[in-house]
Amino acid sequence: MNTVSSYLRVFGFLTLAYIILELTIDSGTQWAIEKYPALWIVLSLVLLVLVAVEICLAALQKILFQTLKADAKERYLEAKRLRKENKYAWLKETYAKLTKSKPIEKESEIILDHNYDGIKELDNSLPPWWVYSFYATILFAFIYMVRFHVVNDYTQDEEYLAEVAAAQKAIEEYKRTAKDLVDFNTVELLTEASDLKAGEGIFGANCVACHMKDGGGGIGPNLTDKYWILGGGIKNVFKTISEGGRDGKGMIAWKQNLKPAQIAQVASYVLSLQGSTPANPKKAEGDLWTDPNAPQEEAPKTSIDSTAIQTPAVDSTSVVSTLKK
Numbered sequence: 001m002n003t004v005s006s007y008l009r010v011f012g013f014l015t016l017a018y019i020i021l022e023l024t025i026d027s028g029t030q031w032a033i034e035k036y037p038a039l040w041i042v043l044s045l046v047l048l049v050l051v052a053v054e055i056c057l058a059a060l061q062k063i064l065f066q067t068l069k070a071d072a073k074e075r076y077l078e079a080k081r082l083r084k085e086n087k088y089a090w091l092k093e094t095y096a097k098l099t100k101s102k103p104i105e106k107e108s109e110i111i112l113d114h115n116y117d118g119i120k121e122l123d124n125s126l127p128p129w130w131v132y133s134f135y136a137t138i139l140f141a142f143i144y145m146v147r148f149h150v151v152n153d154y155t156q157d158e159e160y161l162a163e164v165a166a167a168q169k170a171i172e173e174y175k176r177t178a179k180d181l182v183d184f185n186t187v188e189l190l191t192e193a194s195d196l197k198a199g200e201g202i203f204g205a206n207c208v209a210c211h212m213k214d215g216g217g218g219i220g221p222n223l224t225d226k227y228w229i230l231g232g233g234i235k236n237v238f239k240t241i242s243e244g245g246r247d248g249k250g251m252i253a254w255k256q257n258l259k260p261a262q263i264a265q266v267a268s269y270v271l272s273l274q275g276s277t278p279a280n281p282k283k284a285e286g287d288l289w290t291d292p293n294a295p296q297e298e299a300p301k302t303s304i305d306s307t308a309i310q311t312p313a314v315d316s317t318s319v320v321s322t323l324k325k
Protein backbone atom coordinates (compact mmCIF):
# COMPACT_ATOMS: atom_id res chain seq x y z
CA MET A 1 0.00 0.00 0.00
CA ASN A 2 2.65 2.55 -0.85
CA THR A 3 1.68 3.70 -4.33
CA VAL A 4 -1.02 6.09 -5.44
CA SER A 5 -2.48 3.50 -7.76
CA SER A 6 -2.98 1.03 -4.93
CA TYR A 7 -5.03 3.60 -3.03
CA LEU A 8 -6.99 4.36 -6.18
CA ARG A 9 -7.67 0.67 -6.72
CA VAL A 10 -8.95 0.22 -3.17
CA PHE A 11 -11.13 3.29 -3.49
CA GLY A 12 -12.43 2.17 -6.89
CA PHE A 13 -13.37 -1.35 -5.76
CA LEU A 14 -14.96 0.01 -2.60
CA THR A 15 -17.10 2.38 -4.64
CA LEU A 16 -18.02 -0.49 -6.94
CA ALA A 17 -19.04 -2.61 -3.97
CA TYR A 18 -21.17 0.24 -2.64
CA ILE A 19 -22.90 0.75 -5.99
CA ILE A 20 -23.61 -2.96 -6.30
CA LEU A 21 -25.12 -2.97 -2.82
CA GLU A 22 -27.34 0.01 -3.60
CA LEU A 23 -28.46 -1.51 -6.88
CA THR A 24 -29.21 -4.97 -5.57
CA ILE A 25 -30.86 -4.11 -2.26
CA ASP A 26 -34.42 -2.89 -2.52
CA SER A 27 -34.74 -0.04 -0.05
CA GLY A 28 -37.62 1.93 -1.53
CA THR A 29 -36.98 5.63 -1.84
CA GLN A 30 -34.29 5.57 0.84
CA TRP A 31 -30.63 4.83 0.34
CA ALA A 32 -29.96 1.21 1.26
CA ILE A 33 -27.14 2.36 3.50
CA GLU A 34 -29.59 4.55 5.43
CA LYS A 35 -32.19 1.88 5.79
CA TYR A 36 -29.85 -0.92 6.74
CA PRO A 37 -26.98 0.53 8.83
CA ALA A 38 -25.50 -2.99 8.97
CA LEU A 39 -24.26 -2.32 5.43
CA TRP A 40 -21.58 -0.11 6.95
CA ILE A 41 -20.13 -3.24 8.52
CA VAL A 42 -20.25 -5.05 5.18
CA LEU A 43 -18.46 -2.14 3.52
CA SER A 44 -15.84 -2.03 6.29
CA LEU A 45 -15.19 -5.74 5.75
CA VAL A 46 -14.84 -5.18 2.01
CA LEU A 47 -12.37 -2.37 2.73
CA LEU A 48 -10.39 -4.61 5.05
CA VAL A 49 -10.20 -7.39 2.45
CA LEU A 50 -9.16 -4.95 -0.29
CA VAL A 51 -6.36 -3.51 1.83
CA ALA A 52 -5.21 -7.01 2.74
CA VAL A 53 -5.14 -8.05 -0.92
CA GLU A 54 -3.14 -4.95 -1.85
CA ILE A 55 -0.62 -5.60 0.90
CA CYS A 56 -0.24 -9.25 -0.13
CA LEU A 57 0.27 -8.31 -3.77
CA ALA A 58 2.90 -5.71 -2.88
CA ALA A 59 4.72 -8.20 -0.65
CA LEU A 60 4.60 -10.86 -3.36
CA GLN A 61 6.05 -8.43 -5.85
CA LYS A 62 8.87 -7.56 -3.48
CA ILE A 63 9.72 -11.21 -2.86
CA LEU A 64 9.72 -12.00 -6.57
CA PHE A 65 11.99 -9.01 -7.15
CA GLN A 66 14.44 -10.26 -4.55
CA THR A 67 14.68 -13.63 -6.29
CA LEU A 68 15.79 -12.01 -9.56
CA LYS A 69 19.45 -11.99 -10.64
CA ALA A 70 21.31 -8.69 -10.62
CA ASP A 71 21.00 -7.98 -14.38
CA ALA A 72 17.36 -9.06 -14.43
CA LYS A 73 16.76 -6.67 -11.56
CA GLU A 74 18.28 -3.89 -13.58
CA ARG A 75 16.20 -4.69 -16.63
CA TYR A 76 13.11 -4.80 -14.48
CA LEU A 77 13.81 -1.41 -12.95
CA GLU A 78 14.60 0.07 -16.35
CA ALA A 79 11.32 -1.21 -17.78
CA LYS A 80 9.53 0.19 -14.77
CA ARG A 81 11.15 3.58 -15.22
CA LEU A 82 10.18 3.66 -18.91
CA ARG A 83 6.63 2.73 -18.14
CA LYS A 84 6.44 5.55 -15.64
CA GLU A 85 7.83 8.04 -18.13
CA ASN A 86 5.37 7.14 -20.85
CA LYS A 87 2.46 6.96 -18.50
CA TYR A 88 0.99 10.36 -19.28
CA ALA A 89 2.62 10.83 -22.68
CA TRP A 90 -0.71 10.78 -24.46
CA LEU A 91 -2.12 13.41 -22.15
CA LYS A 92 0.92 15.63 -22.52
CA GLU A 93 0.85 15.35 -26.30
CA THR A 94 -2.81 16.18 -26.51
CA TYR A 95 -2.31 19.16 -24.27
CA ALA A 96 0.53 20.41 -26.43
CA LYS A 97 -1.57 19.97 -29.57
CA LEU A 98 -4.49 21.85 -28.09
CA THR A 99 -2.47 24.85 -26.95
CA LYS A 100 0.25 24.87 -29.63
CA SER A 101 2.28 27.07 -27.32
CA LYS A 102 6.00 27.51 -27.93
CA PRO A 103 8.27 26.31 -25.17
CA ILE A 104 10.21 29.10 -23.51
CA GLU A 105 13.47 28.07 -25.20
CA LYS A 106 11.94 28.68 -28.61
CA GLU A 107 10.25 31.98 -27.86
CA SER A 108 12.94 33.87 -29.71
CA GLU A 109 11.40 32.53 -32.95
CA ILE A 110 8.15 34.35 -32.43
CA ILE A 111 9.16 37.49 -30.63
CA LEU A 112 8.09 40.72 -32.32
CA ASP A 113 10.71 43.37 -32.73
CA HIS A 114 9.06 46.19 -30.87
CA ASN A 115 9.63 46.87 -27.26
CA TYR A 116 7.37 48.81 -24.91
CA ASP A 117 9.49 49.98 -22.03
CA GLY A 118 11.03 46.56 -21.82
CA ILE A 119 7.79 44.69 -22.39
CA LYS A 120 8.05 42.53 -25.47
CA GLU A 121 5.31 40.85 -27.44
CA LEU A 122 5.13 37.26 -28.65
CA ASP A 123 3.37 36.38 -31.87
CA ASN A 124 1.81 33.17 -30.60
CA SER A 125 -0.55 31.39 -32.94
CA LEU A 126 -4.11 31.10 -31.70
CA PRO A 127 -4.50 28.00 -29.53
CA PRO A 128 -6.33 25.32 -31.49
CA TRP A 129 -8.77 24.61 -28.66
CA TRP A 130 -9.90 28.22 -28.95
CA VAL A 131 -10.03 28.23 -32.75
CA TYR A 132 -12.08 25.05 -32.93
CA SER A 133 -14.45 26.27 -30.22
CA PHE A 134 -14.93 29.40 -32.28
CA TYR A 135 -15.70 27.35 -35.40
CA ALA A 136 -18.14 25.34 -33.33
CA THR A 137 -20.00 28.50 -32.32
CA ILE A 138 -20.24 29.54 -35.97
CA LEU A 139 -21.66 26.15 -36.86
CA PHE A 140 -24.07 26.34 -33.95
CA ALA A 141 -25.23 29.79 -34.95
CA PHE A 142 -25.77 28.67 -38.53
CA ILE A 143 -27.80 25.63 -37.54
CA TYR A 144 -29.73 27.72 -35.04
CA MET A 145 -30.53 30.37 -37.65
CA VAL A 146 -31.71 27.84 -40.23
CA ARG A 147 -33.75 25.93 -37.66
CA PHE A 148 -35.51 28.81 -35.97
CA HIS A 149 -35.50 31.66 -38.47
CA VAL A 150 -35.71 29.88 -41.82
CA VAL A 151 -37.54 26.61 -41.16
CA ASN A 152 -39.35 28.06 -38.12
CA ASP A 153 -39.19 24.83 -36.14
CA TYR A 154 -40.96 26.20 -33.05
CA THR A 155 -41.24 29.56 -31.35
CA GLN A 156 -40.37 30.49 -27.80
CA ASP A 157 -44.08 30.78 -27.04
CA GLU A 158 -44.71 27.24 -28.20
CA GLU A 159 -41.74 26.00 -26.24
CA TYR A 160 -43.04 27.77 -23.15
CA LEU A 161 -46.53 26.35 -23.54
CA ALA A 162 -45.21 22.85 -24.11
CA GLU A 163 -43.09 23.09 -21.00
CA VAL A 164 -45.96 24.43 -18.92
CA ALA A 165 -48.18 21.62 -20.18
CA ALA A 166 -45.53 19.05 -19.31
CA ALA A 167 -45.07 20.59 -15.87
CA GLN A 168 -48.84 20.63 -15.33
CA LYS A 169 -48.95 16.97 -16.19
CA ALA A 170 -46.13 16.23 -13.79
CA ILE A 171 -47.94 18.17 -11.06
CA GLU A 172 -51.15 16.21 -11.70
CA GLU A 173 -49.19 13.00 -11.54
CA TYR A 174 -47.52 14.11 -8.32
CA LYS A 175 -50.78 15.18 -6.74
CA ARG A 176 -52.31 11.82 -7.54
CA THR A 177 -49.58 10.11 -5.57
CA ALA A 178 -49.32 12.76 -2.84
CA LYS A 179 -52.90 13.51 -1.96
CA ASP A 180 -52.02 14.80 1.47
CA LEU A 181 -50.29 17.76 -0.08
CA VAL A 182 -53.53 19.73 -0.40
CA ASP A 183 -54.40 22.69 1.75
CA PHE A 184 -57.28 25.13 1.51
CA ASN A 185 -55.49 27.10 -1.18
CA THR A 186 -54.98 24.21 -3.54
CA VAL A 187 -57.86 21.90 -2.77
CA GLU A 188 -60.22 21.04 -5.61
CA LEU A 189 -63.69 19.57 -5.35
CA LEU A 190 -63.42 15.79 -5.60
CA THR A 191 -66.11 14.17 -7.70
CA GLU A 192 -65.01 10.56 -7.91
CA ALA A 193 -67.40 8.12 -6.29
CA SER A 194 -64.61 6.48 -4.27
CA ASP A 195 -63.62 9.82 -2.73
CA LEU A 196 -67.21 10.74 -1.90
CA LYS A 197 -67.78 7.32 -0.40
CA ALA A 198 -64.69 7.76 1.79
CA GLY A 199 -65.95 11.24 2.69
CA GLU A 200 -69.29 9.82 3.69
CA GLY A 201 -67.52 7.33 5.95
CA ILE A 202 -65.52 10.08 7.65
CA PHE A 203 -68.64 12.21 8.03
CA GLY A 204 -70.52 9.29 9.58
CA ALA A 205 -67.71 8.63 12.04
CA ASN A 206 -66.97 12.20 13.14
CA CYS A 207 -69.60 14.72 12.19
CA VAL A 208 -73.09 13.29 12.52
CA ALA A 209 -73.32 14.04 16.24
CA CYS A 210 -73.57 17.75 15.50
CA HIS A 211 -74.58 17.98 11.84
CA MET A 212 -76.87 14.93 11.62
CA LYS A 213 -76.53 12.06 9.25
CA ASP A 214 -78.23 13.93 6.42
CA GLY A 215 -76.39 17.20 7.15
CA GLY A 216 -79.62 18.85 8.34
CA GLY A 217 -77.91 20.30 11.39
CA GLY A 218 -78.20 20.10 15.16
CA ILE A 219 -75.55 21.63 17.34
CA GLY A 220 -73.79 22.51 14.11
CA PRO A 221 -75.44 24.37 11.26
CA ASN A 222 -77.34 22.92 8.33
CA LEU A 223 -74.86 21.92 5.66
CA THR A 224 -77.32 21.30 2.85
CA ASP A 225 -78.49 24.85 2.18
CA LYS A 226 -76.80 27.61 0.27
CA TYR A 227 -76.16 29.67 3.39
CA TRP A 228 -72.77 29.48 5.04
CA ILE A 229 -71.52 31.08 8.25
CA LEU A 230 -67.89 30.62 7.33
CA GLY A 231 -68.09 30.67 3.56
CA GLY A 232 -69.10 28.04 1.01
CA GLY A 233 -67.17 26.48 -1.81
CA ILE A 234 -64.58 23.73 -1.45
CA LYS A 235 -61.80 26.03 -0.29
CA ASN A 236 -63.75 27.65 2.56
CA VAL A 237 -65.34 24.40 3.63
CA PHE A 238 -61.93 22.70 3.64
CA LYS A 239 -60.55 25.53 5.72
CA THR A 240 -63.43 25.40 8.20
CA ILE A 241 -63.07 21.67 8.68
CA SER A 242 -59.29 21.86 8.89
CA GLU A 243 -58.98 24.95 11.10
CA GLY A 244 -62.29 24.78 12.95
CA GLY A 245 -65.11 27.31 13.39
CA ARG A 246 -65.28 30.41 15.52
CA ASP A 247 -64.02 30.06 19.08
CA GLY A 248 -66.44 28.53 21.52
CA LYS A 249 -68.94 27.34 18.93
CA GLY A 250 -67.97 23.69 19.13
CA MET A 251 -66.51 23.04 15.68
CA ILE A 252 -62.95 21.93 16.36
CA ALA A 253 -59.97 22.03 14.02
CA TRP A 254 -60.10 18.59 12.44
CA LYS A 255 -56.58 18.73 11.09
CA GLN A 256 -55.43 17.10 14.31
CA ASN A 257 -57.50 14.01 13.59
CA LEU A 258 -57.86 13.91 9.83
CA LYS A 259 -55.26 13.92 7.09
CA PRO A 260 -55.48 16.64 4.46
CA ALA A 261 -56.65 14.10 1.88
CA GLN A 262 -59.42 12.98 4.26
CA ILE A 263 -60.49 16.57 4.87
CA ALA A 264 -60.71 17.07 1.11
CA GLN A 265 -62.88 13.95 0.88
CA VAL A 266 -65.24 14.91 3.68
CA ALA A 267 -65.43 18.51 2.43
CA SER A 268 -66.35 17.25 -1.03
CA TYR A 269 -68.93 14.96 0.53
CA VAL A 270 -70.42 17.85 2.53
CA LEU A 271 -70.72 19.87 -0.66
CA SER A 272 -72.36 16.95 -2.42
CA LEU A 273 -75.20 17.35 0.11
CA GLN A 274 -76.01 20.77 -1.33
CA GLY A 275 -79.64 20.99 -2.39
CA SER A 276 -80.70 17.74 -0.70
CA THR A 277 -83.66 17.85 1.63
CA PRO A 278 -82.83 16.64 5.13
CA ALA A 279 -85.56 15.20 7.33
CA ASN A 280 -85.36 17.86 9.98
CA PRO A 281 -83.47 20.84 8.60
CA LYS A 282 -82.16 23.55 10.83
CA LYS A 283 -82.98 27.00 9.58
CA ALA A 284 -80.39 28.65 7.40
CA GLU A 285 -77.60 30.54 9.13
CA GLY A 286 -75.00 32.82 7.64
CA ASP A 287 -74.93 34.38 4.21
CA LEU A 288 -76.02 33.19 0.81
CA TRP A 289 -72.85 31.97 -0.84
CA THR A 290 -72.11 32.63 -4.47
CA ASP A 291 -68.92 31.36 -5.94
CA PRO A 292 -66.92 34.38 -7.09
CA ASN A 293 -65.19 32.22 -9.69
CA ALA A 294 -68.35 30.80 -11.20
CA PRO A 295 -69.20 31.97 -14.71
CA GLN A 296 -71.47 34.96 -14.38
CA GLU A 297 -74.32 33.60 -16.37
CA GLU A 298 -77.17 34.86 -14.26
CA ALA A 299 -76.29 38.51 -14.54
CA PRO A 300 -79.67 40.17 -14.80
CA LYS A 301 -80.36 40.90 -18.44
CA THR A 302 -82.58 43.91 -18.62
CA SER A 303 -84.43 44.18 -21.87
CA ILE A 304 -83.03 46.96 -23.88
CA ASP A 305 -85.65 49.43 -24.87
CA SER A 306 -84.05 51.98 -27.09
CA THR A 307 -86.68 54.55 -26.37
CA ALA A 308 -85.95 54.28 -22.70
CA ILE A 309 -82.26 54.99 -23.01
CA GLN A 310 -81.49 58.32 -21.61
CA THR A 311 -78.38 60.07 -22.67
CA PRO A 312 -76.60 60.93 -19.46
CA ALA A 313 -76.07 64.60 -19.10
CA VAL A 314 -72.38 65.14 -19.70
CA ASP A 315 -70.90 67.81 -17.59
CA SER A 316 -68.07 69.05 -19.75
CA THR A 317 -66.29 70.81 -16.90
CA SER A 318 -66.07 67.63 -14.86
CA VAL A 319 -64.59 65.75 -17.82
CA VAL A 320 -61.96 68.42 -18.23
CA SER A 321 -61.12 68.34 -14.56
CA THR A 322 -60.75 64.56 -14.62
CA LEU A 323 -58.49 64.83 -17.61
CA LYS A 324 -56.36 67.36 -15.85
CA LYS A 325 -55.77 65.05 -12.91
Ligand code: HEC
Binds near residue numbers: 219228229245246
Ligand atom coordinates in the same frame (compact mmCIF):
# COMPACT_ATOMS: atom_id res chain seq x y z
C1 HEC B 1 -69.13 19.11 18.36
C2 HEC B 1 -70.05 19.39 17.30
C3 HEC B 1 -69.50 19.37 15.89
C4 HEC B 1 -68.87 18.34 15.25
C5 HEC B 1 -68.49 16.98 15.78
C6 HEC B 1 -68.60 18.81 13.92
N1 HEC B 1 -69.06 20.09 13.76
FE1 HEC B 1 -69.01 21.18 12.08
N2 HEC B 1 -69.77 22.74 13.05
C7 HEC B 1 -70.19 22.75 14.37
C8 HEC B 1 -70.54 24.08 14.74
C9 HEC B 1 -71.06 24.52 16.09
C10 HEC B 1 -70.35 24.88 13.61
C11 HEC B 1 -70.55 26.37 13.49
C12 HEC B 1 -69.20 27.03 13.73
C13 HEC B 1 -69.28 28.54 13.79
O1 HEC B 1 -70.37 29.04 13.86
O2 HEC B 1 -68.18 29.13 13.80
C14 HEC B 1 -69.88 23.99 12.57
C15 HEC B 1 -69.57 24.40 11.30
C16 HEC B 1 -69.23 23.56 10.29
C17 HEC B 1 -69.07 23.96 8.92
C18 HEC B 1 -69.26 25.36 8.40
C19 HEC B 1 -70.72 25.64 8.19
C20 HEC B 1 -70.99 27.05 7.74
O3 HEC B 1 -72.14 27.40 7.68
O4 HEC B 1 -70.02 27.76 7.44
C21 HEC B 1 -68.71 22.86 8.21
C22 HEC B 1 -68.42 22.77 6.74
C23 HEC B 1 -68.66 21.77 9.15
N3 HEC B 1 -68.96 22.22 10.39
C24 HEC B 1 -68.28 20.49 8.80
C25 HEC B 1 -68.03 19.53 9.76
C26 HEC B 1 -67.45 18.26 9.44
C27 HEC B 1 -67.04 17.79 8.05
C28 HEC B 1 -67.35 17.59 10.61
C29 HEC B 1 -66.75 16.21 10.83
C30 HEC B 1 -65.36 16.05 10.45
C31 HEC B 1 -67.86 18.43 11.64
N4 HEC B 1 -68.27 19.60 11.08
C32 HEC B 1 -67.97 18.06 12.96
C33 HEC B 1 -70.20 21.67 15.21
C34 HEC B 1 -69.62 20.46 14.95
